[in-house]
Amino acid sequence: MQFSQVAVLDVLDLCGVAVFAASGAVLAIRRKFDIVGLLTLAFVAGLGGGVLRDLILASRVPLAFDNPNYAIVAFVTAIIVVPTQHLIKRLWRPVLVLDAAGLGLFCVTGASLATENGLAAIPAVMVGVVAATGGGVIRDVLAGEAPQVFQHDSVLYVIPAALGATTVVIADGLGQLSVGISICAALAVTSLRVAALHFGWHAPLPQRKNDE
Amino acid sequence: MQFSQVAVLDVLDLCGVAVFAASGAVLAIRRKFDIVGLLTLAFVAGLGGGVLRDLILASRVPLAFDNPNYAIVAFVTAIIVVPTQHLIKRLWRPVLVLDAAGLGLFCVTGASLATENGLAAIPAVMVGVVAATGGGVIRDVLAGEAPQVFQHDSVLYVIPAALGATTVVIADGLGQLSVGISICAALAVTSLRVAALHFGWHAPLPQRKNDE
């Protein structure tokens, strides 16, 4: 890809960090963790998937430890969540949309990085799925919750990520991978996830278990 | 080792992937996870130990992400488990034997790869144990169960793996490591584990906690 496309991918990656870091901070508030617990969950959720991805790709120090912007984005997002939590609780639906956006962004950037590193098609899709879901899984395990991927709406969480990563890998195989296609794939993943949540295809809201 | 020996090791490694992936799928069925949860646990259990091993050995992209066969074996095994689950429940004893086979296979291939990568004796044994038990530990943590290594039969789970890895490391140190010795070591580990389960040396059956 060209330079500008790489830059766009970086921005998309940082957007994914922000929305997942927000999901970690929101979970920490629900669990009544203190400020350090909140920052920890935000960092783990925002950076965990990308760190797993980069450890697997084995090419260098993980981006989140190479580029301070990742930590700064996660930190600032977490700090913003604290005073705005009442707003965020009322805006739970927008938060789910942001989480869906993170899913779309990370499966696309993960699969793109994997193909750039020369991985074959199936492993590249796996890397996309790990990048998109890994941060959330570590977040839930550390917070003592069952990972979302094993909840009833999991079909609509992992499958969109796998479809988005597959799209990227196929486009790359055809030599057609561009910023436009990457963004379209991320949007499609996000839309599929949001539609599934909205229409309740499989999914009681993830937090229902705690609210009842 | 010679080429043919390497090829045999690869086949043994893939056999280990299959039996551990089956263990993940069976656990997912017991926990009533849906198909995505089942596939996730099968992948994690089948590939997790080897990925940890390869991350530690740091030589390259983990084999499970370098060679699509690993993902294919895990996927096909998980899919086969779904329609045959009633058969597998009746065949619980054979499943435990398969799990024991995975333990034997992975401790041998893990220790072999570690010595090939120039690790000293004690670390090479540790890599063998991590490879043999890591997938199961991650599987259990994600599924919200106490890792098997902390159950009452743990003595008979980790110790056979450590003995098998030690055998490989000693044989390698003596310049005697061959496919024959590798297979014998794997069989000995499997036999020790199966004997322990059969004679109840320490071990109530692992699933008893759930069945009672």
Place this chain on the structure above:
Amino acid sequence: MQFSQVAVLDVLDLCGVAVFAASGAVLAIRRKFDIVGLLTLAFVAGLGGGVLRDLILASRVPLAFDNPNYAIVAFVTAIIVVPTQHLIKRLWRPVLVLDAAGLGLFCVTGASLATENGLAAIPAVMVGVVAATGGGVIRDVLAGEAPQVFQHDSVLYVIPAALGATTVVIADGLGQLSVGISICAALAVTSLRVAALHFGWHAPLPQRKNDE
């Protein structure tokens, strides 16, 4: 740094391994795990933070798998804990001091290694915190406990580690990092943690949850 400083860092690192391995063994005894469970928790607690640190730094095989001394120190510490557990229970306060010492030692060695590997300031602090807290987090997750970082005294666990790592990074940036400063930083972190525990600034004793 000079050769002798590197050697001192290595010794400090091994001291951290010993005190964290002891913390794992003590937790295993409280949870009534058998000897294998005890050794597993001791290895995980003693070596886990450093392995995470080295995986992130990506420079080579993790030290704990490159240098057999790490495994030997963890093993011997765990074995010593077994017959002395009654003594250790009476000496709970000293154990907490040792744990605080591990926190101080690992945040300093972690941040030092990170700056040596060319990481920027913020990521180097993150590596120090991961090294200091990672082993304890994995220990608690595997044992089925909520990680200490999410308990009420977490403010006084992560923050001292972050301050110590920051001190090392700033000293390094000023070209003033020496063995003396490293040891002073580790002592300051340990003192802050111990003072917080002693004066109960935030912290009910970590084991209270189990004792009541």
